[in-house]
Amino acid sequence: MTRTRSASGVRRIALVTSTLCGILLVVPLATLVLLGAAAPQASTPIVSASAFAAFNSFSLAFAVALVSCGLGLVFALCVVRLPVARRKLALIVLGIPILLPSYLLAIAWAPILSPTGMVIAPLGASPTFNVAAFFACAWIQSCASYPIAMLVFYAALLRWSSAYDEIARSVALPPITRLTIKLRWLARPGVAGFLIIALLSLGDFAVPDFFGIRTTGSEIFSIAASYLDARAALYASLPLILGTMLLLLFLAYIGRRTWRALALAGAPRAGQAYRDDARTAKYPAAFLVASALGILGVPLAAVLTTLADGAAPWMTVLGQVIASVDSDIIDSVRLASLVAAIATIPSLLAAYASSRAENKIDHLGRGVAVLALVTPIGLWALGTSLLSANLPFSPVGTVGVALAIGIGLRTLTPSMEIFASVFRGVPVSHEEAGRAAGLSNRTIWARVLAPQLLEPMFVAFFVAWVWALNDVTVTVLLAPPGFSTLMLRIFQSVHYGPPEYLAALVVIHITMIITALVVTLVASRLLRRIWR
Amino acid sequence: MSLPRVLVVAAMAAFGSWACSSDRSDSSEVIVYASVDRAIAEPILERFEHQSSIKVRAVFDTEANKTTGLVNRLITEASRPQADVFWSGEIGQTVRLSRMGMFAPYKQSTGNERSTRFVAADNSWHAFSARARVLLVNADQVAPEEMPRFAEGLVDERWKERIAIADPHFGTTGTHLAALLEAWGDERFRHWLKGLRQNRVRVLPGNAQVRDAVVSGLVAAGFTDSDDAAEAVSRGAPVRVVYLRQSPDFGVVMIPNTVALVRGGPNATAAARLVDYLLSQDTESQMVAIESAFFPTRSGIASAEAQERVTNSDPKEYETLGGAHPRMLEMIEAEWFQGSPLSP
Numbered sequence: 057m058t059r060t061r062s063a064s065g066v067r068r069i070a071l072v073t074s075t076l077c078g079i080l081l082v083v084p085l086a087t088l089v090l091l092g093a094a095a096p097q098a099s100t101p102i103v104s105a106s107a108f109a110a111f112n113s114f115s116l117a118f119a120v121a122l123v124s125c126g127l128g129l130v131f132a133l134c135v136v137r138l139p140v141a142r143r144k145l146a147l148i149v150l151g152i153p154i155l156l157p158s159y160l161l162a163i164a165w166a167p168i169l170s171p172t173g174m175v176i177a178p179l180g181a182s183p184t185f186n187v188a189a190f191f192a193c194a195w196i197q198s199c200a201s202y203p204i205a206m207l208v209f210y211a212a213l214l215r216w217s218s219a220y221d222e223i224a225r226s227v228a229l230p231p232i233t234r235l236t237i238k239l240r241w242l243a244r245p246g247v248a249g250f251l252i253i254a255l256l257s258l259g260d261f262a263v264p265d266f267f268g269i270r271t272t273g274s275e276i277f278s279i280a281a282s283y284l285d286a287r288a289a290l291y292a293s294l295p296l297i298l299g300t301m302l303l304l305l306f307l308a309y310i311g312r313r314t315w316r317a318l319a320l321a322g323a324p325r326a327g328q329a330y331r332d333d334a335r336t337a338k339y340p341a342a343f344l345v346a347s348a349l350g351i352l353g354v355p356l357a358a359v360l361t362t363l364a365d366g367a368a369p370w371m372t373v374l375g376q377v378i379a380s381v382d383s384d385i386i387d388s389v390r391l392a393s394l395v396a397a398i399a400t401i402p403s404l405l406a407a408y409a410s411s412r413a414e415n416k417i418d419h420l421g422r423g424v425a426v427l428a429l430v431t432p433i434g435l436w437a438l439g440t441s442l443l444s445a446n447l448p449f450s451p452v453g454t455v456g457v458a459l460a461i462g463i464g465l466r467t468l469t470p471s472m473e474i475f476a477s478v479f480r481g482v483p484v485s486h487e488e489a490g491r492a493a494g495l496s497n498r499t500i501w502a503r504v505l506a507p508q509l510l511e512p513m514f515v516a517f518f519v520a521w522v523w524a525l526n527d528v529t530v531t532v533l534l535a536p537p538g539f540s541t542l543m544l545r546i547f548q549s550v551h552y553g554p555p556e557y558l559a560a561l562v563v564i565h566i567t568m569i570i571t572a573l574v575v576t577l578v579a580s581r582l583l584r585r586i587w588r
Numbered sequence: 589m590s591l592p593r594v595l596v597v598a599a600m601a602a603f604g605s606w607a608c609s610s611d612r613s614d615s616s617e618v619i620v621y622a623s624v625d626r627a628i629a630e631p632i633l634e635r636f637e638h639q640s641s642i643k644v645r646a647v648f649d650t651e652a653n654k655t656t657g658l659v660n661r662l663i664t665e666a667s668r669p670q671a672d673v674f675w676s677g678e679i680g681q682t683v684r685l686s687r688m689g690m691f692a693p694y695k696q697s698t699g700n701e702r703s704t705r706f707v708a709a710d711n712s713w714h715a716f717s718a719r720a721r722v723l724l725v726n727a728d729q730v731a732p733e734e735m736p737r738f739a740e741g742l743v744d745e746r747w748k749e750r751i752a753i754a755d756p757h758f759g760t761t762g763t764h765l766a767a768l769l770e771a772w773g774d775e776r777f778r779h780w781l782k783g784l785r786q787n788r789v790r791v792l793p794g795n796a797q798v799r800d801a802v803v804s805g806l807v808a809a810g811f812t813d814s815d816d817a818a819e820a821v822s823r824g825a826p827v828r829v830v831y832l833r834q835s836p837d838f839g840v841v842m843i844p845n846t847v848a849l850v851r852g853g854p855n856a857t858a859a860a861r862l863v864d865y866l867l868s869q870d871t872e873s874q875m876v877a878i879e880s881a882f883f884p885t886r887s888g889i890a891s892a893e894a895q896e897r898v899t900n901s902d903p904k905e906y907e908t909l910g911g912a913h914p915r916m917l918e919m920i921e922a923e924w925f926q927g928s929p930l931s932p
Contacts, residue, residue, distance in 0.1 A: 278793075281657045282656040283656070283660055284660045532650060537620075537645035537671070538643075538646060547650060548626045548650055549625075549626055551796030551799075
């Protein structure tokens, strides 16, 4: 019996691996052959055909997902070995890159990763334009994405009971078998993390655009922002939509446990398996500090060095730049706050409705939200732009309703997932008990649900806030006249002006995100005390 | 409800109302769509704001889709114009829009001492502060004796895999190639395109990327604008700026900024004042002072040498570029891109 299960497990792993390879490698290759393309971009200087763009997109997504999952698994294994008190801090520090826009990371890493950068140039290596750009792109996107894999693996590891280890030791299972059992435990969330990262990478346009690699995402953005041509944008999106649908079908095949693995908000409290297992904490702590310094510290050091290379002292430059972009900072905060307000409340209600509904509706509602998230961002921005152009009213105020709604709708999905995970943890029986005791719905919400929702509300608000702060694509198309965010200024001035000016903008943006993170953590703690 | 809870709710309400509030209290404002580099346009617009007390609300384009994005936005909004003024960093697309009747004729209130070459026959657009299309050369890779004499000579095999150009669907590169098509005719232009393709010319998203590719040595030379080239020189990069004639019968291509009043724009009076300001000697002097990247369209601002360069530049007639531009794109599609979805 055991042998049969084991064989079935091996077959399943083989099926999963081959399907993934099929989607991410064979599909683009087949596209190339079908469209009569001769070679990938590296050997063809004049390229803009969508087949090449699709090939670049899928191979980049594959590389990014692979590297991210590797990094994420290693970090998750280290974090769970830390004492419980330090785990949250480690997760926050290692998770910071996901808060930073990949475009900003590209600017920060560029002095190091470009062919003439401070690392590549002294080595005397002379990678070709495309090879260098591909590896730079893959690394930067991985830096921005690995926290997803880390959190997914971390959530899975928390559910692993230390009793399993003890049983395995007591029956003297060989180490290789114990390792296989653990890997199978991690396989499902691993595949889920892999797919989510691949989807995000497929949709990203900014980093490939920065390094001059033509991917489907950058092509769609180019068509959307330049030609406002919905038909051409849709045509260019087809390889991406096809690949995304296959990935989503595969995600659905993996099943409900995938979604549970992605219920990140509840993850830190989900299990206590490693509570006492802090014997080897010193080594992971040192490793984690070194890694955080490498992934966060190296690009930040490059940015600060660039800032210090300017003619004036860097604090003076920073002060001057802040004074000149103060209106952008205010606009950024206003837009982000408006989007967060728009996204948080509806996602809370939608998550409540879906979590208390029948299964089919639950799946349907969440599926629609996921589709909104995985629609190519350029296509989404263009659609919103064309729709808003035909609205019976003009953009209201300096922020613009269309812009706020355009970004806000996309942020519904992560917010909804956060709330859904909370509602899953609140049994319906609690509410029924309240009703049976004669409490009104308002009282049940205030006394039963609200105390449990405060922390997730802050998390959801913060996620939407940062999302809006980092947006470029939708803002480019929908920003009303006279409105400009800091990211938009960075995007528009990346090729101009002194490098220290750009470095100062990057430092300001990163400082805003870190400040918001600290404010959220402090406010969340304070409010929890007040509400009690 | 306890006091702390009331304070929390009040703070959240105040924050929300601030985020949603509008500061559109200015009685006089003008909306400008500007495809000029933001770093250049913004100080000029701020100065106008300061002098006139008219609030300027600007929409800027990005490097990669320069001008084309705003042009298509203007076309989309034609039935309900949002912009008052279109300030373009080049002229080809402006002429195209003018032919579509997007602009209202405007005669300057102050004297116009510029050549008639820089004003539309129907006064629908006005040109000022030109940039030259130059060949930026990496001095470490190209010896002085190797320098090409004409752009036409870049089809020579010794330039194989050594040349870059920005995507001609956008910005000044499009206008540059449209001018070549107009001057050379179909066959000669097509032959040049084929030669560049055989030489595996690298097509990059924008002129700034061409500049960066030359500076980093990824290519030996590339076509770019004089302001991008000046930026590379100011950084101390190992480059030379070549004001390259296109062929023995066609000189250095000069592409001016253009400004036009959008027909039916909501703030016509303020818009006219902004157009006057942009066409003033003051603005042109300000732009010419930027690292010698811009050339004046009127005398008495820059050196005699710079003035001479403008006088001898091509094309002599800008009005025809509007018709050449779509034909140029068709030929580019056929010779270089082979049916890419980027076709406009």
